[in-house]
Amino acid sequence: MFQFNKLILILYCFFSATIFSQEITLFQQFNGRYDYTAIGNTLNPFENNLDRSFCEILPESEAELALNPNWNIVAAYLYWAGSGTGDTEISVNGNSFSADTTYLVDYADPNYGLLTYFACYTDITNYVINSGNGTYTFSELDISQTLTTNSGYCNNRTNFAGWSMYIIYENTNLPINQINIFQGLEIINRNVQDKTILLENINVLDNIGAKIGFLAWEGDVNLNYGESLLINNNILSNPPLNPANNAFNGTNSFTGSDKFYNGDLDVYNIENNIAIGDNSVEIKLTTGAVDEFGVIRADLIILNNIITVLNSQLPDATIVVDNYELECATRNVNVNFTVYNINSTDILPNATPIAFYADGFLVAQSATQNSIPIDGFEALSIILNIPDSIPDNFTLKIIVDDIGNGTGLVTELNEFNNITSQQITLIPIPEATPLKPLESCDLSFDSAIFNLTEQLQYIEYVNIEDISFYESIVDLFAEENEILNPEYFENRAAPQEIFIRVNSEICFSFYNFNLIVKNCPPHIPQVFTPNQDGFNDWFDIQGLYNIFEEHQLLIYNRWGTLIFEGNNDLPWKGDINKGIINHGNRVPVATYFYVLHLNDNNFKPVTGWVFITY
Template sequence: MLRTVYLILILLGVNTVLYSQEISLFEQFNGRYDYTAIGNTLNPAENNLDHSFCEPLASSQADLNLDTNCTIIAAYLYWAGSGSGDLEVNFNDTPIVADYTYTTNYSDATYGTLTYFACMANVTDLILSSGNGSYTLSDLDITNILLSIPGYCENRTNFAGWSLYIVYENPALPLNQVNLFQGLEIINRNVQEKIIVLENVNVLDNDDAKIGFLAWEGDNALNYGESLSINGNIISNPPLNAADNAFNGTNSFTNSTTFYNGDLDVYNIENNIAIGDTSVDIKLTTGGYDSNGFFQADLILLNNIITVLNSQLPDATITIDAYYTTCGTRDLEIDFTVHNLNSTDILPTNTPIAFYANNALIGVTATLEPIAIGASESNTVTFQIQNSIPDNFNLTVIVDDNGTGTGSVIEIIETNNTAIQDISLIPLPEVIPLDPLTNCDLTNNTAIFDLTEIESQIDGSYSNLYYFLSIADLQTHFNPINLTNYYQSLTTPQTIYLKAETSSCYAIYTFELLTENCPPFIPEGFSPNNDGINDHFNITGLYTIFEKHKLLIYNRWGTLIFEGNNDLKWYGIANRGINDGHRVPTGTYFYVLHLNDDKYKPMTGWVYLNY
């Protein structure tokens, strides 16, 4: 189960001074959690009653006795006092430096401005290693401040003290939400009322709901107009904390009334909050007239507030684990995971998930199964990005969003549902032309080509090469040409596309297959004896290639005896002159071949006919 799940300020190793810091959410825990606190004053007596001291004690001690079934999750040390701040103290012989320091001022009519401070340090590791036992805080030194500025002691606002807060896990506890708020706020005769709104709480069940306070400088003897209200209801914890004297130097964890000028108190508030509440209103008041008609007011410094609420809610978050783009397409594949880590209840099935590209909705999906507390669900979706969106864009994925910015699940935190990723699509590469391949016409304007010969024109190193008949086939990798070294062209010219794959994309080349009429081969003789072998004047590379040719045959006296064309071959039979239709005798005949191709002159020669 997730331990610490929500942190407002993370400044490790750097002390932060915050002036007049309003109390706000510091850290949130969700699970089977609760808290306890110990601490002690460094005042030897209540400063309002005893004028004999103007310096704090050198040290004070308190005991931690946590049940063995409890596991410490976090531990925070608070210390406070008069003055602008002592940022380093000693805690069980370990130097502790403040992670956060808050200060606030009180303007006194007689002594001017008086400053007060509160510090906090994360001491989880120290408490984990030390465990139960006695803890002593020392070296909280404000003596010089008190002696140099007499207003603190004269005004009886000299104080110092400390407290240790422990957040722990126990499997026997219900599922709770623990919210720790901190800062430093003041009420006094000048500011007699303060309202603090605690945000980011979720109340599903108010049974055993409680709220705790750490406050400083409260005086038991000054109970004039003093009240502490939750959602408009004055709360009390008699006899320790009366309704008109909430800040009276008490410790609810030990029932001590001698936590001089400090209050470490906790109240049950199950009747002061309602199921469905997402905030709590805290109101503090001080100031009133005594029996002699004089105005009196306690000065109270509120340092932190902690709430423990039974809150069974999921908390959906989402991460973009990976994304994949396909070269030359606008397809985007997204691997994502929906988490329910910061939760006290399952995340239901069909929790919607919206995907935006530059804030334009590109698609919606949903979770497939209920996601248990601390669990997650991974999935993959693919979208085609609209052409109106540029190749480089911002992908935003929001869980619990139905595509209109509206969710359907009440969550512990409603502001952590988004994941963002910069996306770069890979556009279709530029088509690079290459020189054509040329080969002789075999028949009907087609030829046989070795397509791999084109690779000598390509620069670069490629993992795979594929040939396609169209750019569309290349993009979808559909129907690549298989016999690349013995490819018969379909027409002339015919365009071929070459995909040259790289590790990230591919290059596109294009070239043409040109079929040309090569010179025919004319034999020196033939034997038209009907034996099925060489029965006609077979001029290879002529018929169905030079379709418009004309073949003229002359006898030795120069008489035209045969005229042929693409559809009429010479089988030794005359079709001109007196022997028309008859076989010609054995002998040598003269031919004239008109190819009717601008590249070639008429071809002439002798052929011997023998039966």
Template sequence: MKQAHYILFMLFLGLVLPLSAQDISLFEQFNGRYDYTAIGNTLNQAENNIDQSFCSLLESSSANFTLDADNQIVKAYLYWAGSGFGDTEVTLNGTQITSEEIYTVTYSDIFNGQLEYFSCYADVTDLVISEGNGTYMFSGLDISADLMSNPGYCNNRTNFGGWSIYVIYQNEDLPLNQVNLYQGLEIINRNVQEKEIILDNIDVIDNIGAKIGFLAWEGDNSLNYGESLSVNNNVLSNPPLNLSDNAFNGTNTFTNSTTFYNADLDVYNLENNINIGDTSASIKLTTGGINETGGFSADLIILNNIITVLNSQLPDATIEVNDYIVNCGDNSVELFYTVNNFNSTDVLPANTPIAFYLDNLLLGQSQTVNDLDIGESESSSTIVNIPEDSDPNLTITAIVDDDGTMSGVVTETNEDNNINFIDIELLVIPDIITLAGLIGCNEGFETATYNLYEALINLQYDESNVSFYQSLQDLETATNPILTPSNYNNTSNPETIYVRLESPPCYEVYQFQLYIENCPPYVPDGFSPNNDTFNDWFNIQGLYDIFTEHQLKIYNRYGDIIFEGNNDKPWFGKINRGLNNHGNFVPVGTYYYILNLNDPDYRPMVGWVYVNY
């Protein structure tokens, strides 16, 4: 039970109890004839904001629990909290209780540094059922090590400890309710003066008798500056126990107590703060304002859990179309679907009808097979046939609790969530159409660059719905497309390219060939061999590694040959023939060339080139 022992246990034995803050979220939902009650007590001797004579906690405290015999306990959760990093082992009525999870929050105090606060919970259902009505004694919460090692807790008067037990019970005389228990740990203080928490997963069909409960820690009755608790922007109050500007003031609604020091266990009426049809609620906490001396004061408030009780007495059928199967050339569609009875408080009966529509035309019908209890689901499939003249790009509408006339037979908590849509594409088997091929100029080693879109010149298409492939198999599975079709280099000569043109509900298939030819070289009219890495050689484009057997001869203006080259020997402006100054650069001037490509399709090329430095 010692906090120091717990920390050593974590460090040396590697226990995996989570130590973290957590946003308050849905923890457990009870749908049926349920309600709840709560007990608890503080371990503070007095409100620490008024009386600073104490720093340590009481060794124990007790609370009385009474539940009518007609009420059957379903769940009981023990919560305990305090200053410091946490104590995960406590005692309830002599039984050692180990935390199932620990949450912490942090407050950075300008004078006292970083301060941690914690909350733990444990399922004590069996213990409470066994003990029944009577006095519950809580003890063993030891945070002394943290209080002694960091005097900031007592200096800023946030030394606290306390506990509570939430009991959810069932009674056949109760209305059908939805009880949602949300838990976590969230904090507001002078640094974070406002917190909004969204409660999801609620379903309001009747707000009469609706209520909401809170378990919060470290609230001070004497610090009510800018303090409020609101639901859907409506400020809550429960006078005289909880005023609108002092919600967290050390009170317990269940016992009408004002001495639940530095803790709050309160319940509020929700009838005027939530509307029929709501599926979520906004909870907002605020603190902080100008005090009597003109300075700023704020209460530090730690919210541990929220519980709502809303009347609900009906099933809630929903449907999801999870998947479908279609085949090219086939107008039958197999639909896979799931019917749910989530967020309900009653059984969804077997044989609840299901209808499938196409543009209000009834395609087929099905029904549930089993009674679906609260929270249960049932999956199945059905085959519907699409009329032959239908647009192949279509949407099928699935409606649960529909007798085929768009009318329901089951009364539900929510009549507006029975529909689901799925888009379907019928597939038409494509035939391959051959297009004219593309011819590319050889760029060396039998490769060329192509703009594959040029093969589609006679087709109507958009680049977003056309893709190119190197194999028919890749085309059929739409995998490994050519990524840059506008700048494609062939991998063989010739090469077949396949085109997939999306044409819903299927696609069209084309193919064409890529060919290579040796295109006429481009001879520049000058270069400057000055070793500046720019235009340093007689770069005849489309020549090297293409016309591999070519011969190049360079003459000066007197007709003397000064250079002979080939595919492996381009001209860099130096002399290698005729004159005695072999290896020297030629002077500035005009020189003449004869380029014999040694290709039967081309005659020798003759021209001049100007050399300048």
């Protein structure tokens, strides 16, 4: 539900662990009609700076939570801290809780060596929602062994323990605010005298009600060495509780108490320290001063968290890939995606640009079509054509509010959550599987009849309905001009390439083969009757004419005399065209000898006898 902005420090990723010397970074962000309050108390009976002999903490302390009836709790976070490496198991009203995260920091004391301090955090939202208003008693924080075994804490007067609870609530009467919680654990001391945090990517539209709070440990009211809190280089104060030069002084701004010994749970109004139109806020905390002897004096301050409340009305575009579809035999990807404006305080305008990158290369651009309201979304789609230079397996990155070069047009609450990625593997464009040629006898002029389905015995398929035949690869890919009668197909060229497409659930496979028209041995009749009755009137040699177009036919009588010579244009009809005698006349009934020269290297001359009768 909640997303966050990036600070100048490394973004903190929340997990259950122990973290050493964790810098204060953004932990959580809330955008809406939200505000917060805080309760807590110390476990020190008095300020440890006053008495070196004091080296104990109280077994428990309590605080009152009193929320208005129309305040709806959104989140509740519990913090506790003290000297040593920590106690991660504590109780609230007799209920046990464990730390989600423990932070540790070290301080190199010039007299007592390395001293460690801890702070713990846990989410207790559900417990506080169920418990509601009343007294919260914090107990079972035990650091006695730490204080007993290492006298440095008491001797340098940094023995402390305490707790606090932040409660984020919603109220419909509130303005739209942005609440940022920053947490970690940092020491400010004579060696590190200031801490600066820059809040970016905000847009202050109204500074009314702007405030900042913090939880710090080990501050002493009697150690007043230039402790200050600055916003945009303006020192904050709310005297007499928190003077300008002693910000860390054991106070609780929520109750007005100055008995929050060795802890500070404070909040400041910063309406006059930010301006409408500001897009960043600088927070600076300091300690340390030079005394009259030139020696640096400083209170040791352990900063646990900072919280800001700013009226910042901005959209927050995020994007998610819902699904994608691959197109077979193309490099097209149909992407369905949704642009959200969930964690926002303003409308995301229409025409917000969207850029699409494949392995880092810009491949397409789009934009939102409509203004997206707060907590709204818009579902969109696009067909991407992936260039051939991109491998089949690539990372698709979609960035909302990107004009195609990493530059955005819309100022957002969070400029670092505009990206979504999707690993995509294209369906490879199928390659043809060659089959052996299909042959058929020439019927005339290199034309033949083929049964294309004879090739099915050599391919893999499930259903015959998935198979189709085509005369070109273009038609195959487009599934156009299918051969409708593949069992009786007459070729259009010799040779001619034919393609078979086999559709599958995901894509298809295809095969190619050639149609070969071959010259088959002619069939020669043994008798014919040239009596002009319209039946068997000539020497009709099947498979010869317009096939063996260069053939030569020689006819001899029984005495061996050549009486006829024919070719593709001159078939024998029983007449004589050779010799002087009977030239042009028909031959008598008899048996005649023929020699057929096919003039084809694959065939020898054919000889035989034919009988003519009338």
